[in-house]
Amino acid sequence: MTARTSTTQAPGAAGHAGEEAVLDVGPVAHGGHCVARHEGRVVFVRHAIPGEKVRVRLTDAGDDAKFWRADVIEVLEASPDRVEHFWRPADSLRAWSHGHPPVGGAEFGHMTLTRQRSLKSDVLTEQLTRLAGFEQAPPAWTGSVEAVGETYDGGSGLGWRTRASFSVTPGGRLGMHAHRSNHIVPVREMPLASDAINALRLWDLDLQGIDRVEVAAPANGSRPLVLLAPAPNTKEKRLRAIAAELPGDASVAAFDPLTGNVTQLRGRTWVQESAVGHDYRVTGDGFWQIHRDAPGTLVGAVTKFLQQGDFLRPGAVVADLYAGAGLFTAVLADAVGETGSVLSVEGAPGTSRDARKNLHAAAQVEVVQGRVERILRQKPRDFDALVLDPPRAGAGKAVVGQLVASTPRAIAYVSCDPASFARDLGYFRRSGWDLAGLRAFDLYPHTHHLETVALLVPGP
Structure with a gap:
């Protein structure tokens, strides 16, 4: 049972923003918060850990809102996984004691890395069951979120952003x-x-x-x-x-x-x-994986999935979709050799120009700038494999339909968002495709984000 401990409204605040309440913290949810209830209403609480009792400050609490948002300002009953936050500006308890909210970008910094990864696993499982149609965590996944970069950071989860x-x-x-x-x-x-x-x-x-x-x-x-x-x-x-x-x-x-x-x-x-043995020019704020070890980790997972299934070999026909500056393209070109071919597709003109510079020596690569679904229609091929690394919003129903229609033998799907990935995976499954492999990586320690690499194949 929860109870409001203060009904003092912050000057000028809309609805109930600025009020305080004591909440029993429930399960983690996608987006970096946990779920609690206050007077029958769902409250998404940041800077908490499931099982804690906390005092919160309501930050988004309109009378007509379906749910409210809140930050923890005091821990009344702490989880054994709670630790002192490593960064004062991101520490909700310290920030609100000085009268202002904490900075974003380190919202899991108040708990051990082991608990962080456990919660990320819970989120991925929940998205796969809710959006992709699995009854439980699929057998293609071990259920764990793998640590990355511990040799460099000594297990602290710090210093990884490039x-x-x-x-x-x-x-x-x-x-x-x-x-x-x-x-x-x-x-x-x-x-x-x-x-x-x-x-x-x-x-x-x-x-x-x-x-x-x-x-x-x-x-x-x-x-x-x-x-x-x-x-x-x-x-x-x-x-x-x-x-x-x-x-x-x-x-x-x-x-x-x-x-x-x-x-x-x-x-x-x-x-x-x-x-992975290549140099890449990236202009301005063009996309590149931000964790120092992410490029090698993701390339390794993708190529291992595709090579184990004999989808990536000398002479193979493959495509790198949402290719950016060509991280995956260069490695795919190495694998297929001079007798194979790689179609590299990127929508951003500046990033596509970088890809052309980075891949100019690989005759087996064709770099095309444009929307993925349009390019696949214009350049139909009998693909052995596709590598799909879309932005956070995912590929979407229309693109998934186009990918299925291109009839590749396999698709390696790289995602930085479990919700959009699970949604797209649901589209693939309803089109008769199976999840043959899945790995999850903690490439964003002390945040709620994670990265997944999946292998998708047509069903029997």
Whole structure:
């Protein structure tokens, strides 16, 4: 039974936002929160652990809302898996004691890594049963979320991000947004980021005139890139003054988040990434896996699935869909050799240009820019295998239908979102396809995110 312990409304807050309540915390749910109930209404609680009793502050609690949201401000009965948060700005208890919400991006940092992975496994199982139609965790999956990078981080789950995104406070200091909020919290470190990103000391800069900062620091130690998104009417002279304050080994460029256009200020407008024996040019804020060990981990899982089923071999015909700068394409080209062929499809024009540069020496690769479903219609082939690595929203029903219609022998599906993956897997299963293999990886420690790699094959 839950009870409200305070009915004091925060000045100007809508509905019940700002009120406090004591809640018994229920199971984890997709999205980085746990489920509780308050006076018959579902409340999604962040910074809790199932089984705890906590005091929360309601953050989104309209009278007509189907559910409310809340942050933990005090732990009354703690889980044995609760630990002190490693990063003060992301610690809900500390942040709210100072009158403001915590930053997002480290919402699982208050619990052990073992419990984090257990909860991620619970979320994936729940999505597979609810959206993909399984009665329980499928036999193709061991049920575990695998740790990645422990040799490098010593089991701490820190220092893995090779890319980071920051906001800027009204006073021009480096900051990060609170979850689902316009509030920006100043930061003076980023423990999840690599040493190379923290070494830039962006928090020491006066960033007035800048709306957003993106940083890429490749794990191979090559030159980092700092991207500055200027506020309206900010002059180039101001941008160059900020660039001059950054360490000399960093490239600096201005960029437009809406168009992706990048303007050189100093050094290069791209970074050189390395993975599985290949180098990749990635321009501006083009996509690249952010965990230092993610490229090798995901490529290894994909190629192992496809090679075990004899879907990837010399002479095979394969495609890399949502190919980005060509991470999977280059390895597929190695595997099929000169007698095979690889169709590499990417929708973003700038990223597709990078793929052309990265793969120009591989004659067996055809790089095409455009929508996946359109390109598959235009270039029908008898595919041995497809590699599918869509954005967080997943492929969707129309694309899945097109993939099934192309009749490949197998599909390796890489996903960063268990809900969209499970939904798409449900589409495949209803089209007669089977889940032949599934692995889950903890490529985002101290957050609720995880990555999956699945092998899908036509049913008998």
